[in-house]
Amino acid sequence: MRRFNERHVFSNLLAAGELGVDIIESAADRLAHFHRCTPRSPPRRAYGLADQVQTQVHAILAALDRESAETVAAEVRAWCGLEFARLAEHIDARCAQGFVRECHGDLHLENVVLAGRNVLMFDCIEFSEALRWIDVISDLAFLYMDLHAHDRPDLGTRLLNRWLRATGDFAGLRAIRLYIVYRALVRALVETLKARNAEGADGRTRASRYLQWALEAVRERQPCLLLCHGYSGSGKSAASAALAPLIGAIRPSSDIERKRPAPFAPLLERALSRDAYLPEAVDFQYATLLSLTHQVLEAGYCALVDASFLHHEHRSRFAALARSMQLPLVILDFRAAPSCLQRRVRERSMGAYQPSDANETVLARQLENADPLTREELSSTVVFATDVPIASFEEPAYWKPLLARLHRAGGLHDEREETQW
């Protein structure tokens, strides 16, 4: 017997408009913790290998052919075939690297509940080891997909960014779209089967929505590269955290990545030594961020890189990446008066723990040594004054000049994302 309040199941919270950002971020942290601790030696070698996953997807497609009145779009089938061919080596390598673990396996919105302040995930796949021993990113993709299919791409992006912040598993993104499509097909089948035994057209509508979402997910997209730029305290982290869900962007962050000893290792919750801020160490951190950014862009997502980018040599490496991938680049120049920067940095270090270690000394050094944006860089730059109420960052109106530029460059592709403006 379930001992929790049905009203607090995520699907019900969402319908009531009560599934807030805090709850989603707790779910992401909880899931990341579970993925870190769960057993990682599959009882059979085949679990999670590309052949096995492909067989599972084919089984769902065959069942949909038999059971569903609505056919799965040919585009979706063809795309899945091409993706398995393209990603087989990657999927198999993830097994070898230990990312196939004993997961939940059925992580849709009806299987997650808020119990007090905790998020609990229940009804995991018990009947099949093969469906439970999966890549951790496939587990996450389920909930991400379900939030999108319920017209909350913003919450989906919050979940994904928070899980990536907790795990650092950017490498897993490469196959996430394939898992998203697979999960949408699974839910389409479940809703189709449920609708057979129920009155009314609701179940069929739900099945149809998942099939529609699978089709949207396979459509080509053009990602873009967005770089934050600004001194410590200019509001890069606060503003970009609010922007990411508005545009479906993934946000690698220097504050976070420099505190991650290794992927999946917990973040250090203390200030780093001064060595971490020597030029060679900073170069190394930008190189790490560059590689994560590459992974985000290759996966087809817009990357919003949260770092100060005060030196031209770091910016130019990211610009070269955008050029080599033929993707649009936009620099978001966050500005506030020096007195405001100083006050924010001081207050930040006195408040609750925040991952940035920058203090007033670091800020003073930045103000002296930063390389100004070049004329060429300025032509790709949008300026944002951040001495505004912090809630403005959540408002599409604040980002209007950027959005207009992204639309022109073709970097906003999801219609539902566009309608959020």
Ligand SMILES: Nc1ncnc2c1ncn2[C@@H]1O[C@H](COP(=O)(O)OP(=O)(O)O)[C@@H](O)[C@H]1O
């Ligand atoms: N517009 C704002 N109004 C009030 N506080 C802000 C505003 N922007 C940022 N802050 C606060 O100032 C501090 C510095 O902002 P943060 O985003 O961490 O800057 P950065 O990432 O550029 O170093 C944080 O504590 C943040 O919450």
Ligand SMILES: [Mg+2]
């Ligand atoms: Mg920051």
